[in-house]
Amino acid sequence: LNPPESLVKILREENNFLILTHTTPDGDAFGSALALKFLLDQLGKKSQVYTEIPVPSQYKFLSGIDYIRDLKELNIDGFNVLILVDCNNLRRISYDKNIIDKLHSFKGKILIIDHHIEDKSSFNSASKELVKWIDSEKAATGILIYYLIKSLEGRITKEIATNLYTAIIVDTGNFQFDNTTEEVLSIATELVRVGAKPSYIYQQCFESWSEKRFKLFTIMLNKLEILPPVAISFISKSDFQATETTESDTERFVEFLRILNNVNISALFREIEPSFIKVSLRSKGEIDVSLIARDFGGGGHKNAAGYRINDTFEGARMRLLERLTYYKLL
Amino acid sequence: LNPPESLVKILREENNFLILTHTTPDGDAFGSALALKFLLDQLGKKSQVYTEIPVPSQYKFLSGIDYIRDLKELNIDGFNVLILVDCNNLRRISYDKNIIDKLHSFKGKILIIDHHIEDKSSFNSASKELVKWIDSEKAATGILIYYLIKSLEGRITKEIATNLYTAIIVDTGNFQFDNTTEEVLSIATELVRVGAKPSYIYQQCFESWSEKRFKLFTIMLNKLEILPPVAISFISKSDFQATETTESDTERFVEFLRILNNVNISALFREIEPSFIKVSLRSKGEIDVSLIARDFGGGGHKNAAGYRINDTFEGARMRLLERLTYYKLL
Numbered sequence: 001l002n003p004p005e006s007l008v009k010i011l012r013e014e015n016n017f018l019i020l021t022h023t024t025p026d027g028d029a030f031g032s033a034l035a036l037k038f039l040l041d042q043l044g045k046k047s048q049v050y051t052e053i054p055v056p057s058q059y060k061f062l063s064g065i066d067y068i069r070d071l072k073e074l075n076i077d078g079f080n081v082l083i084l085v086d087c088n089n090l091r092r093i094s095y096d097k098n099i100i101d102k103l104h105s106f107k108g109k110i111l112i113i114d115h116h117i118e119d120k121s122s123f124n125s126a127s128k129e130l131v132k133w134i135d136s137e138k139a140a141t142g143i144l145i146y147y148l149i150k151s152l153e154g155r156i157t158k159e160i161a162t163n164l165y166t167a168i169i170v171d172t173g174n175f176q177f178d179n180t181t182e183e184v185l186s187i188a189t190e191l192v193r194v195g196a197k198p199s200y201i202y203q204q205c206f207e208s209w210s211e212k213r214f215k216l217f218t219i220m221l222n223k224l225e226i227l228p229p230v231a232i233s234f235i236s237k238s239d240f241q242a243t244e245t246t247e248s249d250t251e252r253f254v255e256f257l258r259i260l261n262n263v264n265i266s267a268l269f270r271e272i273e274p275s276f277i278k279v280s281l282r283s284k285g286e287i288d289v290s291l292i293a294r295d296f297g298g299g300g301h302k303n304a305a306g307y308r309i310n311d312t313f314e315g316a317r318m319r320l321l322e323r324l325t326y327y328k329l330l
Numbered sequence: 331l332n333p334p335e336s337l338v339k340i341l342r343e344e345n346n347f348l349i350l351t352h353t354t355p356d357g358d359a360f361g362s363a364l365a366l367k368f369l370l371d372q373l374g375k376k377s378q379v380y381t382e383i384p385v386p387s388q389y390k391f392l393s394g395i396d397y398i399r400d401l402k403e404l405n406i407d408g409f410n411v412l413i414l415v416d417c418n419n420l421r422r423i424s425y426d427k428n429i430i431d432k433l434h435s436f437k438g439k440i441l442i443i444d445h446h447i448e449d450k451s452s453f454n455s456a457s458k459e460l461v462k463w464i465d466s467e468k469a470a471t472g473i474l475i476y477y478l479i480k481s482l483e484g485r486i487t488k489e490i491a492t493n494l495y496t497a498i499i500v501d502t503g504n505f506q507f508d509n510t511t512e513e514v515l516s517i518a519t520e521l522v523r524v525g526a527k528p529s530y531i532y533q534q535c536f537e538s539w540s541e542k543r544f545k546l547f548t549i550m551l552n553k554l555e556i557l558p559p560v561a562i563s564f565i566s567k568s569d570f571q572a573t574e575t576t577e578s579d580t581e582r583f584v585e586f587l588r589i590l591n592n593v594n595i596s597a598l599f600r601e602i603e604p605s606f607i608k609v610s611l612r613s614k615g616e617i618d619v620s621l622i623a624r625d626f627g628g629g630g631h632k633n634a635a636g637y638r639i640n641d642t643f644e645g646a647r648m649r650l651l652e653r654l655t656y657y658k659l660l
Contacts, residue, residue, distance in 0.1 A: 057591070175505050176536070180528035185519040189512055198510035199633075203614055206506070208591040211556065221548055226541065261387070261538040284533055303529075 001147045007111055007131045008151055010081060011040070014109065017047040018079035020071070022087035023095060024248055025051050027059060027170025027205055029086040031163040032113070032141040034064040036085060038163070039145070039154045050074050052094075056248040061204040062166060063159035074099060076106050082127070083111045086141040088134050089119040113148070115141050115171075117290065117299055136301070139179035142167025146187055158195030165196035170205055173255055178285070178303050206252065213249040216240070220253055220268070229264040230330055231257045232320075234313045237271045247272065254280040265289060265329060267320060269313050277316045280306045292323045331477045337441055337461045338481055340411060341370070344439065347377040348409035350401070352417035353425060354578055355381050357389060357500025357535055359416040361493040362443070362471040364394040366415060368493070369475070369484045380404050382424075386578040391534040392496060393489035404429060406436050412457070413441045416471040418464050419449040443478070445471050445501075447620065447629055466631070469509035472497025476517055488525030495526035500535055503585055508615070508633050536582065543579040546570070550583055550598070559594040560660055561587045562650075564643050567601045577602065584610040595619060595659060597650060599643050607646045610636045622653045 011017075017040055021029035033049045040047040053070040071094060076082070082103070087093065090103045109129040115138040123130070138144055142164040149156060156164075168188055172180045175188070192198060209217070219239050225232045235250060250270055257266035264284045269277050279296070281289035283303050290305040296319075298307025309316045324330035341347075347370055351359035363379045370377040383400040401424060406412070412433070417423065420433045439459040445468040453460070468474055472494045479486060486494075498518055502510045505518070522528060539547070549569050555562045563583075570576060580600055587596035594614045599607050609626070611619035613633045620635040626649075628637025639646045654660035 175528060176532040178529040180522075180532075182519055182522045185515055185522055185528075189515040189519055192510075192512045192515055198505060198515075199508040200615070202506040202510075207589045207614070209589045210591060214590055218551055221551070259537045259539045260544055261540060284537070285530070 001135075001144075003113075003133050003144070003148050003151050004131060007113075007133050008148075010109055010111060010129075010131065011043070011045075011148075011152065014080045015045050016078060016080045017045060018076065018082045019047055019049040019085060020082065020093050020103075021049075021051055021085050022092045023052060025059075025086075026251065028140045028142055028167040030055070030059045030062055030065065030068075031165075031167030031170070032085045032145045034062055034067075035142065035145045035149070035160045035163040035167070036083065036113075037064060037067065038157065038160045039149050039152065042154050043152065048079075056251075057210070058205050058208045058251075059166075061201075063162050071099060072096070074102060076102055079106075079108060081109045081111060082106050083113065085113050085145070086116070088112045088114040088116055088132065089121060089123060090125065091121070092119070113141060113144050115139070115144060117294075117301070119299060139177075139181065139184050140167045140171035142171070143184070143187060156191065156194050161191040161194045161196040162201060165191045165198070165201055166205060169202065173252075174202060174206065176255075179301070210245075210249075212243045212245050216243045216245045216249055217253060217256075219243070220250075220257075224257065226260065226263065227321075227330065228262040230321075230324060231260060231263040231266045232269070232317065233257060233267075234269040234317075235271065236313070237274065240271075247278070250280075254282050258282050258284060265324070269316055271313060275310055275312055277309050277311060277313060278306065279309060279316060279320065280304075287329060291327060292320070295323055331465075331474075333443075333463050333474070333478050333481050334461060337443075337463050338478075340439055340441060340459075340461065341373070341375075341478075341482060344410045345375050346408060346410045347375060348406065348412045349377055349379040349415060350412065350423050350433075351381055351415050352422045353382060355389075355416075356581065358470045358472055358497040360385070360389045360392055360395065360398075361495075361497030361500070362415045362475045364392055364397075365472065365475045365479070365490045365493040365497070366413065366443075367394060367397065368487065368490050369479050369482065372484050373482065378409075386581075387540070388535050388538045388581075389496075391531075393492050401429060402426070404432060406432055409436075409438060411439045411441060412436050413443065415443050415475070416446070418442045418444040418446055418462065419451060419453060420455065421451070422449070443471060443474050445469070445474060447624075447631070449629060469507075469511065469514045470497045470501035472501070473514070473517060486521065486524050491521040491524045491526040492531060495521045495528070495531050496535060499532065503582075504532060504536065506585075509631070540575075540579075542573045542575050546573045546575045546579055547583060547586075549573070550580075550587075554587065556590065556593065557651075557660065558592040560651075560654060561590060561593040561596045562599070562647065563587060563597075564599040564647075565601065566643070567604065570601075577608070580610075584612050588612050588614060595654070599646055601643060605640055605642055607639050607641060607643060608636065609639060609646060609650065610634075617659065621657060622650070625653055 112132040254268035293305035296307035442462040584598035623635035626637035
C-alpha cells in the first residue's frame with residue numbers, strides 16, 4: 001500500500017506540521033499522531049500534536065505522550081501544514097466552536113490520514129491545498145501510518161512500534177473484530193519484533209480500570225436490557241457523577257455487551273448532558289450498524305459505529321429500535 | 331523448533347493412535363487434539379480422540395468436533411499408541427478412578443505433547459515406551475502441533491488452521507497474556523493466511539455466553555473482594571445450581587478480575603462439591619502465581635495457574651492469603 005504521492009511530497013518538502021485528531025481521542029488517535037510525530041522527527045521536521053487534555057490514564061504510558069499540548073491552547077500561527085489523523089473532517093476535532101472557527105481560518109496545506117468512512121458534509125476551510133488519504137478498508141489509522149513510514153523510508157523504532165501496536169489493538173479490540181486480517185497480524189508481528197510488548201500494552205490499554213470505572217461497569221450491566229438479538233444499556237449523567245467517571249471510562253463497555261450468544265447488536269447510550277446522548281453501536285459478523293449511525297448523522301465502520309442525538313434516553317432508545325426494525329435487524 | 335526424533339518416528343511408523351487430553355478441556359486441548367487427528371488423517375493413520383462429554387458450547391464449532399467420543403466409553407483395546415496432548419500426566423485425564431486404572435494398564439507406547447510445566451509426580455504406567463515433548467516456554471500446545479505438522483511435512487488446511495488458531499487464542503487470552511510473542515503472532519498470521527477467521531473464531535470462543543453464564547458472571551462481580559493488589563471472588567455450588575451453569579461456564583472469569591489498575595493478582599474460587607474447591611490464579615507481568623499453585627499441589631504457568639483444595643471457601647481463602655503473604659505478594 002502506498003500513500004498518495006502528493007501527500008508524501010508535502011511531508012518531504014514542508015516543515016512545521018500541526019497534528020490534530022478527533023474528540024475523545026482513543027488509542028488509534030494517540031498512537032497514530034505520536035508515531036507520525038516520531039516519523040517527522042526522523043525527517044528533521046518540526047511538528048506539534050494537540051489533543052483534548054487530560055490524556056485518559058490508559059494512554060499515559062505511550063512514548064511521546066508528554067509532548068502533547070492542550071487543544072484549548074491551540075495557536076495555528078507558524079504551522080505550514082495541518083495533518084488530521086484518524087478523522088477526516090475539521091468539525092470532528094472539537095466541540096468548541098472557537099477552536100473549529102480557528103481551524104476553518106487555517107490557510108496552510110491540510111493533509112488527512114484516516115480509515116473512517118468519509119464524512120461528506122461540507123469541508124469549510126481557507127486552506128490552499130487539501131490532500132486526503134482515506135482508506136476505510138484498513139483496521140486502524142495506525143496501519144496507514146505504518147505504510148507511510150515505509151514509503152518515507154523511516155525506521156520503526158521501539159517507540160513507534162509501541163504507538164502503532166496500541167493503535168492497532170485499540171481499533172481491532174485486541175485482534176477480536178472483523179477487521180483483524182492477515183495484514184493486521186503480520187504488521188503486529190513486525191512491531192513486536194522491533195520491541196512492542198503485547199501483554200504490557202494490552203494491560204495499559206485494557207486492564208487499567210480504576211475501581212470507579214469498575215463500579216460504572218457494574219451499573220451498566222445491572223441496567224442491561226436484552227431484546228435478542230439486541231442488547232441495550234444506558235449510563236446517565238448521574239451515573240457518571242455518582243461514580244466520579246467520565247465518558248472516556250466507558251471505552252470497551254459496548255463491546256462487552258456483545259458477549260451473549262443470542263446478541264448480535266449491542267447499543268450503549270451515554271447521557272453527556274440532559275437530552276444530549278452519545279450512542280455507540282457494535283455488531284457481529286455481517287451486520288452493518290454504520291448504516292444506522294449514518295441515518296442519525298454519525299459514522300463508523302460495519303461492526304462499530306456511533307452517533308449523537310438530542311433526545312432523552314427513552315426517546316433515543318425508541319428511535320434506535322425503530323431504525324433496527326426498519327433494517328429488519330430486530 | 332523440532333519435535334524429538336523418537337516422537338516423529340513413532341508417528342510415522344505406528345498406526346491406531348488414541349488421543350486424550352486433560353479434564354475440563356479448553357480450546358488448546360480440543361484444538362490441539364483435533365489438529366493432531368487431522369495430521370494423522372493426512373498420514374493415512376487411524377486415530378480417535380476421547381474427551382469428557384458434552385463439549386462446551388463455545389467449542390462445538392471446531393472442525394472435527396463430532397469425531398470426538400465420550401471418555402466414559404473409552405476402550406483402549408486395539409490402540410498401539412496413546413498420545414496425551416496439553417497434559418503430561420495420566421492422572422490429569424479424568425477424575426474417574428476406573429478410567430485412570432484403565433490407562434495405567436495401557437501397554438502400548440505413550441507420547442506426551444504439552445506446554446505445561448512437567449508434573450513430576452509418579453507416572454504409573456504399564457507402557458513399554460514413553461516419549462515426552464514438553465516445552466513450557468510455548469504459549470500453547472497448539473504451537474507444538476504446528477511445528478509437528480511442519481516436521482512431518484503435513485499441510486496446514488483450513489480445518490487445521492481453525493483448530494490451531496483456537497488453541498492459540500484460548501491460551502493467550504486472544505493475544506493478551508505475557509506468552510504473546512513474535513512467534514505466536516507470526517504463526518497466527520500464517521493460520522489466517524490459510525483460512526482461519528479471527529473474528530469468527532473469537533466470537534465462538536469468547537462471545538458466545540449464554541444468559542445463564544452472564545448471570546453467573548454478575549454474581550461473581552457482586553462478590554468481588556478487592557484487597558489491592560489482589561482481587562478475589564467465589565462461586566459456590568449453589569450459585570452454579572441457581573444459574574444452571576457448570577464449571578466450564580467460568581472460563582475467562584478469573585482473567586476479567588485482573589482488569590483493575592490496582593490489581594496484579596486475581597483468584598477465583600469455585601466450589602465443585604462441598605469442601606472441594608478449584609482455585610484459578612492470574613497475575614500481571616513478572617508475578618509468578620505458579621509457585622503458589624504448586625505449593626498446593628497444582629500447576630500452570632507464571633501468569634495463569636490453578637490448584638484444587640479440600641476445604642471450605644473461607645479456609646481456602648485464608649490459606650491463599652497466607653501463601654501470598656509468604657511470597658510478599660500481599
